[in-house]
Amino acid sequence: MSAVEPTSASVAMRDVEPVPGARKPDPILVAEDIRRRFGGLTAVDVDHLEVQRGVITALIGPNGAGKTTFFNLLTGFDKPDSGRWTFDGTDLMGVPAHKVARHGMVRTFQLTKSLARLSVLENVKLGATGQRGERMFVSLVKPLWKAQEAEIERRAEELLVRFKLDHMRDELASSLSGGQRKLLEMARALMVEPAMVMLDEPMAGVNPALTQSLLGHVKGLREMGMTVMFVEHDMDVVHDISDWVVVMGEGRIIAEGTPDQISANQAVIDAYLGAHHDAPLTVEEERAQLAEAEAAIEAEDARDPEREEGDDA
């Protein structure tokens, strides 16, 4: 891989202080005091986060750090217990998901949601907003929406060419590979003409050969002037494409910075690898850990004696 070239976006981030909750010169998204509890577990506990406009921001953290929950909250797919956030100056607390999308913040999903029994082209056309033909009574009369539909189709075809899916336009989405579905979902999100795209693990489950092409497309979003925020747990991917990295751990934001600053950050390394990862364990610690693991295995077996049968079925 070539070295990361300094882009205007990364230049903008150069003077931002690398601390959790850092102020940005031109934030598009500002979140404040967002909390989400599931029973006794506080899944998200974010005091302050600003996302710079026109920049690729990575949201990383180990499994269970609350990244996807935070995404769901910001995009209206889940409701926080408390908090407020603004997107482009609009207050989005309590706004339902479909209205968040109409405000220009569109998300994709970790498990791709391609609409399996719709064609690739129909999938993309669905993304266009303000379609007259989507009103029930108007839709009965084709002349009322025909011209707009043609325009939508033209835009959809352009996007399919860009994402190299044009040869599949009339195939059902269910016939696409995992990576192609990610591309399809991205193309569909772009039909909404968003100001900000939220990608939940865009590289998860993608054939490594396609990863580079996907990364290229994510960078392409920034070149088109969009703000991108994406969830990822692979540090290498993050380093390659992001201008700014936000690290979550146990629901909190534990670090922020440029990719280089983050890879040198002790708090991040500890969160990922555990505080002990480079110090050898003492004999007592090792024994305690072993006993703990054995106890856990026993408890598991006692709780669910039929588990093996269930696994076979």
Added chain:
Amino acid sequence: MDWQQILTVALTTAFGPTAIVFALAAIGLNVHFGYTGLVNFGQVAFLAVGAYTVAMGVVTYGLSFWLCVFLALVTGSILALLLGAPTLRLRADYLAIVTIAAGEIIRLVLRAARFRESTGGAAGIQNFAGDFYSLNPYSPGRRNYTIPGTDVGLTYSANDLWLLTVGWAAVALACLIVYLLMRSPWGRVIKAIREDEEAVRSLGKNVYVYKMQSLALGGVIGAIGGVLFAVARQSVVPDSLGTLLTFFAYVALVLGGAARVLGPVLGAVVFFFLQQLASSTLRQAVSAGHVDFLVANEVGIVVQILVGVGLMALMIFRPQGIIGDKSEVAVSVRR
């Protein structure tokens, strides 16, 4: 065995009033289940509301028949709002539970002795469609239409013929509306909701409103089926509006092919042809002494068993139905 009579009865039933009622019920279910993915197990509730709006409107409240037909569209929509408002924000299973219950609640309320003054109780209401039959343009008498070269064909009375004219026109209109809607961007949103409603929500569509529209559309088509159900007999009885009716409508839908405009119509025709064929054949065989392990009044039960077995076989071997496309079959039983 009189095969000529068996086939004539089966064909006459296949294109008769009952097939029309079930075709409309199944077209409504197709909008709900085939296109939108809403699991409605209480389509009979919409038929009951349509049937009783006309019967009660004319007999109990003395309204004009044609006004009552229009009111049936309104009451069908209102029922959809009542059922949908609490359940369409929840997972699909909840709509299924609520609709099963709603069908039974409506039937039990209609047969309750307490409301006999207005609903007729368990005996129901009769003779309310005079205004409909008085417009009959056909001259009285039976008509036989035979397939050239055979004695097999259709046989209908003048009143049947008038009902069939209006009924099949209603089926054609319902199919046209479904066709126009489903080829439009509205239909695209509806089908997308069937696939994954969260994805649709993430693209800025108000999924709740679309599901409500779909529920109301399919419900209103079902209510029209209910009106024809009542008019065909000049009678409504609560116990003829049981859960079995919804079940048969599903059989027609799956048999013909879900998520196809003409699937439910074809399904209803084929279903009633086969059902009548089986029942007439068995009945004749029993009375001619060919089948000695059955008595005549057991034939109906055996036919219902055959319907159940047939549905199971259909789901396993041809879940896409007669004209469905396997790659986009709405009823996916195999993973």
